[in-house]
Amino acid sequence: MCTVVGYIGKSFCSTFIFEGLARLEYRGYDSAGFACIDSVNKKLVCSKASGQLSNLTESLKKNPIDGFTGIGHTRWSTHGDFSRNNAHPHFDCSQTISVVHNGIIENYNILKTQLQSSGHIFYSDTDTEVISHMFEFFLTSDTVLPRVVADVVRLLEGTYAFIVMSQIFAEQLLVVRKKSPLCIGIGDGEMFIASDVIAFAGKTDKVFFLPDESFAFVSKDGIHAYDFYGNELLVEIKSSTVVFERSEKNGYEHFMLKEIYEQKNAITKTVESLSRSDSFLCDQLGLSVQALCDIQKICFIACGTSCHAARIAQFFFESISQLPVDVQLASEFRYKSFFPEKNTVYIVISQSGETADALEALRLINTHGLHTIAITNVATSTIVREAGGFLLTCAGPEVAVASTKAFSTQLAVLYWFAHRIALEKKLIESNDLSQAEENLLTVATILESSLERYKYEIDHVQARHYACYDKAIFLGRHISYPLAMESALKLKEVAYVFAESYPAGELKHGPLALVDNTMPVYILSHQDSLIYQKLVSNAHEVKARGGRLIVFAYAGQKELCDLAEAFFVITHDVPPLLGPLAMIGVLQYFVYAVAKERGCPIDKPRNLAKSVTVE
């Protein structure tokens, strides 16, 4: 979640460091910091600010510092508040060793107590600060640097990617990695270090991905890498094709709004790319045609919105490919008993491809020799590199923290894949697959036209009206239940409304006690007539208790709409399994407008980050 960047070379470091931090700021924006070895007096100098990177940029304009070696950081707080004091870099007692860190040192409390009892003075509440003090401690008794690093990492528990810059070894930067991502871009007489290649895309295409549980000394002309036992490692240089696309709002007030409107194109691009993939599909999936045919079960693993996409896709695979499906939250999966199953394909869904819980779940499954497939939006992500195969969404960069177009393109990929497996299993014909692709394109258009249809009304009436409520209940049944979960999540994270979702049938088993005339209850309908009738009954139950009913329905569902004080209808014909995809645009726009009305920082909600690289 935090970002670390470093530079050593022939140019002043601040240019790359601030550009790199800005490109990766989506990973955390609680505070920012920059340190360098001053180009004149060769001393370590540092500047920090709480809040977004722009605060640090402003403060540096007043008091500029620069040098040829430097490190930078943006923080997503884990230990200690957002204050400037807790901003990285952190130092040792002598202020000659500085550290920026992404991850969590789980045993920092024990280490801190030990260091304090031997006289070290701490200045922050962070877990990170123990690292700089430990280097100070070990460097007093040993000068062989790889041995010192091996001594330090032997004592550190948790996950980390950190960069150490010190006056003691001023001609190099030390980078250390356990689980959290870290890579080094190799330039001509300069090295770029970052949590993600996107930070130095365009500056070099030569990359060394630091292996797990290893460290390296990086000078402007070379890299010496070691495992945690101090054995030297081969530096394997890879070629990166990552291109940095600067995301602009292009006249939209927020990235979230822009991304809501990009969904039609993103789904179209995704479907086109999938339908072109046939000749290399098996290679990309890492499965033979026979293995595709032999799949007997699908297990999805994901977090947050990606997990909601999986829960909706469960209905695709069960009904179209006739496969049983299991959906697991990655953060829970890792700590449950695991019963590996033959002919089961484990699909990890992650927009960023870097989510720590999803990545660790993937690694656990990989250790059992089972087949894994990643569905992500970032072709160069760690999850793609470590999975047995992959399918990509073509959503383009998603900047707003709240996922919108990544979610809808995940649904498109999953709907397509369910058909593709069904075709291999001879459950459908190839023209059914073409029809499915056609349906996805049509529904992408409906998604946009439906939100356009209601935009004015939402902006001028509904948003203002519902922005006053601090709580909400979302109800759905069957495939509209995971859509209710997704809608509640969006309202929580973007508009700071306490929103809960329930399968509508569960209402009477407890949550109904919450319903009175101060409770907005959102019912997300379904096209199946039996399920629809049950939802109508649930709507009556809410209305009888004075609940404020808001309905999202389909054409012909007048009875349900008549019960509501506000309703939104998808008027076009939509295949029932694609109902959630058609409806998501209006729901997202509704949340966006309520959040705007409530004055929320829509693109960067408090306490969150776009890429969640800690567990």
Ligand code: F6R
């Ligand atoms: C919510 C949201 C998050 C992410 C979750 C997983 O709008 O974006 O819930 O879906 O953090 O992230 P990825 O998909 O990158 O693994």
